[in-house]
Amino acid sequence: MMTAPARPYDVLLVEDDVADAMLIQDALTERGTRNLTQVDDGVAALEYLRDPESTRPDLIVLDLNMPRMNGRELLAVLKADEQLRTIPVVVLTTSSAPDDVTGAYRQHANAYVTKPVNLEDFERAVQSIDAFYLDTTTKLPRQ
Secondary structure, three states: OOOOOOOEEEEEEEEEHHHHHHHHHHEEEEEEEOOOEEOOOOOHHHHHHHHOOOOOOOOOEEOHHHHHHHHHHHHHHHHHHHOOOOEEEEEEEEEOOOOHHHHHHHHHEEEEEEOOOHHHHHHHHHHHHHHHHHEEEEOOOOO
């Protein structure tokens, strides 16, 4: 059993699959209070991140395959933007293709996790991301 985080934190989930988004949200809320914002694609993610009224996320969980602007394109924009590049980005996707993994790390993804097919393994993977990035690592001070 994992413990609740030391403080509530903000996660931006960029995921167009409604079922996967619900599973991720359930896995995160199982560990305690957090502010999760979910958007369907890279365009919506950039709109959220560039809106001065939006809270800067402590972590971005990013799918690769989405409409309008996919995760690969969004990752490139995020890591090229001086204001956004310091936000940790974990790619959480169904693809385990070597080109996708290599491409994500070349675009400076902080981690790459292939979505497990088994529900229990899926929840465990999301909770591990949660525990590492939001409990274990030292976060940047709020801006």
